[in-house]
Amino acid sequence: MLDIRPVVHLIGLLGLALGVLMLVPAAVDWQAGNANWHAFARTSFVVCMIGGLAALTTRNGLDAGLGRRQSFLLTASLWAVLPALGAVPFALGAPNANLTNAYFEAMSGMTTTGTTVFVGLDDLPPGVLIWRSMLQWLGGLGIVIVALVFLPVLRVGGMQHFQAEAFDTMGKVLPRVYDISAGLLQVYFGLTFAAIAAYMAFGMSGFDAVNHAMTTIATGGFSTSDQSFVKFTGPLEYVSVLFMVLAGLPFIRFIQLLGGSWAAVWKDVQVRAFLRWIGYSVGAVIAYRLMTSDAHVLDVLRGTLFNVVTLFTGTGYGSDDVAAWGDFPLLVVILVGFIGACTASTGCSLKIFRYLVLFEAIRAQMQRLRRPNEVVALRLGGKRLQPDVISSVIVMFTVFVASFILLAVSLSLTGLELRTAITAAWTAICNVGPVFGQEVGETGAVDGFPVAAKWLMIFGMYLGRLEILAVLVLLLPRFWRG
Template identity: 70%
Template sequence: MLDPRPVIYLIGMLALTLGALMLLPMAMDLSRDDPNWRSFALSGFATAFVGGGLAGATRNALRDGLGRRQSFLLASSLWLVLPAFAALPFMLGAPGASWTDAYFEALSGMTTTGTTVFVGLDDMPRGVLLWRSILQWLGGLGIVVVALVFLPVLRVGGMQHFQSEGFDTLGKVMPRVYDISLALLQVYLALTLAAIIAFMAFGMSGFDALNHGLTTAATGGFSTTDQSFAIYTGPLEYVAVVFMVLSGLPFIRLIQLMGGQPKALLQDVQVRAFLRWIAYAVGVIVAYRLATQDGSFHDILRGTLFNVVTLFTGTGYGSEDVSAWGDFPLMVVMLVGFIGACTASTGCSIKVFRFLVLFEAIKLRMRQLGSPHQVVALRLGGKRLEEDVVSSVIVMFTAFAAIFAALTAALALTGLDTRTALTAAWTAICNIGPAFGPEVGPTGAVDQFPTISKWLMILGMYLGRLEVLAVLVLFFPRFWRG
C-alpha cells in the first residue's frame, strides 16, 4: 500500500509556508490602517497551525524520500489542498466571499488561470489584490518545478518528453534536483524583478507594477483593476508582451541562456514554432481587422499583438473586447489558446511541443501510407522521439478533447448560453482567464454563474493545470496497488 505520510509532511510544510506568506498582505493593509489586516492575521495563523501540525505529526516520513506514486499524489494534491487555505482571507475579510467563490478565486490564482469571480477590484483592500498576485506567482513557480522535477522522472503522461528532449540536456549541467530547483527559482525571480522594474519605468505605479510583475511572470493575468490592462494601452502593452513571451519559453532554455548558452534557446524547435505561430496568428487577425474595421494600422497591430500573446501564453490580461473583433478572430484566438505556450514554462494548455509531435506523427503516417515497407524513425528537431513519448502525446490530446467536450456539455446543462459554456470550458481547462458570452459580466467576471457552473470550472482548471493525465492516473486501482 502507498504510504501517504511523506505527502502529508510536504503538504504540511507548504501550508506552513503559505501561512507565513499571508504576513505580506497583512503588512500591506496594516501600513494603510485598513482593518482587513485581521483577516490575513487569522487566516495565516490557522493555516500555519494546521500545516505545522501535519508536518510535525509526520516529521520523519521523508527519511526514505518520495516514491513514484507518492510524487504523483503530491503533485495532484497540492492544487486541491493549498487553495483551500489560500481562500480563507477572501471569506474572513474583504470581499466576504462565499466558500465557492473564495475557493474558485484561490484555485484560479494558483492554477494561474486568472478567471475571477470578484468585482469592484478598484476598491478592494490592497492586501487582497496583493494576495491574489502572490497566489499566481506561487502557482507559476510550482507548475514549472513539477514539470521539470517530478513528472519527467516518472516517464508518464504528457511530460515524458523531457526525459528525451530537455531534461537530459539540463541534467548534464546540473544533475541534482536541488540544483535544478534553485536555478529555476533564480530565473523566475530575475524575470519577475525585471518585469516589475520595466513596468515602473514605463509609467505604472509601484504597487501596480509589483502586482503585474508577479502575474506576468506567472502568466496568470490577475490585475489590480476591473479594467484589466485596458488602462495601460500604449508602450506598457509592448512591455507586457515581451515578458509574457519570455515566461512562455521553456525555463530550461532560460537557465541555459543565463548560463551563457544562447544557442540552445535559438535552436530549440519548440521556441521557433512558438514565435512563428504567434506571428501567424497576429498577421491573420490584423489583416482581417484592417479589412473589416476602422482604425489606424498601429492601434490595430498593438491591440492584436497584446491580446493574441496574452491568450497564447494563457496570461489572460485584456486590453480590448476580443469577441467584438468578429467570429473569425475569436476562432483564431481560441485556437491559439488551445495550443498554449512552450512546455516547462509557466504557460498553460496543451503546449507547442505536443502539437509538433502530433504533426510529425501525422506526416510520418502519411509517408508510410505511400511507402508501407519503408522504416522511418520519428524525429523532432533532429532528435529521435521514443514511442512512449508519441503515444503519451496522442493520449493527452484524446483525454483533453474528451474532457473539454464533456465540460462544455455540462456547463450548457447548467443553463449557460452556448457561447458562454464553450468559452468557459475553454478558459478553464486551458487555464487562460477570459470567457465570453451574455452571462459574463462587463468586467469579465463570472460572478453571476450558477454555483454548479463555478464548480465545473474549478474541476476544469484543476485538470488543465495538471495536464489531465497526472490526475486521471490516480483513478486506476493498479496505481494504488503499486
C-alpha cells in the same frame, strides 16, 4: 498499501510556508491603514498551525524517500489543498466571499487561469490584490518545477521527452534536482524584478507594477482593476508582450543562458515554433481587422499583438473586447488558447511540444501510406522520438478533447448559454482566463454563474493545470493497491 506520510509531510511544510507568506498582504493592509489585515493575520496563524502540525506528526515520513506513486499523489494534492488554504482570507475578510467564490478565486489564481468571480477590484483592500497576485506567482513557479522535475519522471503526457534534457544543459550536466530548482528560482525572480522595473519605467505605479509583474511572469492575468489592462493601453502593452513571451519559453533554456549557452534558446524547436505561430496568428488577425475596421493602423497593430499574445500564452489580460472584432479573430484566439506556450514554462494548455509531436506522427503516417515498406524514424529537433512519447501525446490529446467536450456539455446543463458554456470550458481546461457570453459581467467576472457551473470550472482548471492524466491516474484502483 500506499504510505501517504511523505505526501502529508511535504504538504504540511508548504502549507506552513503559505501561512507565513500571508503576512505579506497583512503588512500591506496594515501599512495602508486597512483593518482587513486582521483577516490575513488570523488566517496566517491558523494555516501555520495546521501546516506545522501536519509536518510534525509525519516528520519520519521521508525516511523511505518519495516514490513514484507518492509523487503523483503529492502533485495532485498540492493543487487541491493549497488553494483551499489560500482561499480562507477571501472568506474571512474582504471581499467576504462565500465558500464557492473564495475557492474559485484561489484555484483560478494558483492554476494561473485568471478567471475571476470578484467584482469591484479597484475598491478592494491592497492586501487582497497582492494576495491574488501572489497566488498566481506561486502557482506559476510551482507548475514549472512540477513540469521539469515530477512529470518527466512520471511519464505524463509525453513530457518524458524532456527528462534527460532537464538535467543536461548543452553538455554541462546538473547532477541534482536542487541545482535545477535553484536555477529556476534565479530565473523566476530575475524575470519578475525585470518586469517590475520595466512596468514602472513606462508609467505604472509601484503597486500596479508589482502586481502585474507577478501575474505576467506566471502567465496568470489577474489585474488590480476591473478594466484589466484597459487602463494601461499604450507602450505598457509592448512591455507586457515581451515578458509574456519570455514567460512562455522553456525555463530550462534560461538556466542554460545563465550557464553561457547562448545558442540553447534558438536551437529549441519549440521556441522557434512558438514565435513563428505567434507571428502567424497575430498577422492573420491584423490583416482581417485592417480590412474590416477603420481604426488607426498603429492601434490595430498594438491591440492585436497584445490581445493575441496574452491568450496564446494563457495570461488572459484584456485591453480590448476581442469578441467585438468579429468571428474570425475570435476563432483565432480560441485556437491559440488551445495551443498554449512551451513545455516547462508557466504557460498553459496542451503546449507547443505536443502539437509538434502530433504533426510529426501524422507526417510519418502519411509517408507510410505512400511507401508501406519504408521504415520511418520520427525525430523532433534532431532527437529521436520514442514510441512511448508518441503514444502518450496521442493519449493526452484524446483525453484533453474528451474532457473539454464533457465539461462544455456539463456547463450547458447548468443553464449557461451554449457560447458561454463552450468558452467557459475552454478557459477552464486551457487555463486561459476570459469567458465570452451573455452571462459574463461587464468586467469579465463570472460571479453570476450558477454555483454548479463554478464548481465545474474549478474542476476544469484543476484538471487542465495538472495535465489531466496526472489526476485521472489516481482514479485507478491499482494505483492505491500498488
